[in-house]
Amino acid sequence: MTPEEAVAEYLDVNPKSNGESTMRSHESRLGIFVDWCDDNEIEYMNDLSKEDLEAYREKREKKVKPRTLETQFQTLSVFVRYCESQGYVKPALSVEVPEIEVAEEDKSRDRYMTRERAKEVVSHLSRFNYASQDHALWLLLTDTGIRTCTLRSLDIDDFVELEDGTGYLNLEHRPKTGTRLKNKTASERQIPISSSTCEVLSDYIEHRRPDTIDRYGREPLIATEQGRISASAVRTRINKWSAPCLIGDCPHGRNPDTCRPATVAGDMNCPSKRSPHDLRKGYITYMRQNGWDGPTLSDNVDASADVIDRHYDKTDKEKKRKLHATILTEVVDDFE
CATH class of the missing domain: 1.10.443 (hpI Integrase; Chain A)
Known part of the structure; x- marks a missing residue:
């Protein structure tokens, strides 16, 4: 099974529960991997080794940011597990797919529209x-x-x-x-x-x-x-x-x-x-800064509180402290 054939099969049999945009992203990320295999004369999936996976990581980390590298290798890991289940790659190769560690400050871009x-x-x-x-x-x-x-x-x-x-x-x-x-x-x-x-x-x-x-x-x-x-x-x-x-x-x-x-x-x-997406982040940040509570904002923008905190809310630490202090004062006043 060639890398190109394996990717085509993986995309074809993937559950329909995965959204179309998700599978298009998988196709794009795995297309980069297929091109790398061609450039490095890896003709069949069972030729793929731990050393090859490390070499691919070293190649990609020179070209993309840590967060992008993480998503690319998450997709690759899922793909290799599928190939392993079909017998297309060496046994236990999926555990050799490099796990990309991303620093907390790199996990979400700071760019948004005020x-x-x-x-x-x-x-x-x-x-x-x-x-x-x-x-x-x-x-x-x-x-x-x-x-x-x-x-x-x-x-x-x-x-x-x-x-x-x-x-x-x-x-x-x-x-x-x-x-x-x-x-x-x-x-x-x-x-x-x-x-x-x-x-x-x-x-x-x-x-x-x-x-x-x-x-x-x-x-x-x-x-x-x-x-x-x-x-x-x-x-x-x-x-x-x-x-x-x-x-x-x-x-x-x-x-x-x-x-x-x-x-x-x-x-x-x-x-x-x-x-x-930057407009969306700006909207969520503005609403958080102006007192919208987590559950209400979460329902309105269709995102969990954790996702909002990690990826969308760009309120700096000082503004968050002041907002929390205002809310705390209002709560305390209710008991007086």
Whole structure:
């Protein structure tokens, strides 16, 4: 069994309970491993040795960050265990897959988009691109902290306006008609949105949304002329407007006319450009700093308290202490 054949089989027989995005990530990570095997003349999986696995680790650690290396080798470990169960590799080879240790400070990137910067972008869009697709998209992400897959899953009917001017989004896992939520049906929920966001969404739907349906006959909320907006298009919109020079001066001393990241929306080689995930981290950090309790925030953004603390909340130690002190004072006052 060649490495390429083994990877193809592994991807084909993997449980459907694993999400499509997860398996695409596995395919990408294992594709790097297959290429390395080709370059190092490892023709068959049963040729693979402990020394080969160590050599692969040494090669990859020179090219990627510790957290990326960890995820790549976690996937490799799962793959090698599968091959071991099928008799494609030497017995007990799975225990020889290097375990990557990542320092606590490397486990989560510190990059996120502050509430202040997000508000600057939204204010600019409100003034110069009111109720445009970009305006609606930015408002949804900054007002709710939802994931890209959640944003893409929304149909017009999932946006509900209430009599007091506020509203909510009804989130549903609909894999049979092309959209999935991160944690499947466990991610289904209703999340509130502000009156200002409701007003913009209503104007976007009425005046600027393309009158299209997707290939399943659904009416996507954030639509293009071809149907439902793609994940890459969402990233491009966030990348584009997060460049400071697009709405002000460049803080890095570059000339926007000759700077590639300033003119190419998807070029992330700008220290200030941000991704949809960075907006989500900024939203969660802001909510934590302003007193949202863990369980409520966890339910709203569909992430466990541990995941929020480890990967999303970027509140520094001093701000956390002050917030905890405020909450403690309120609790103590309740008993006096």
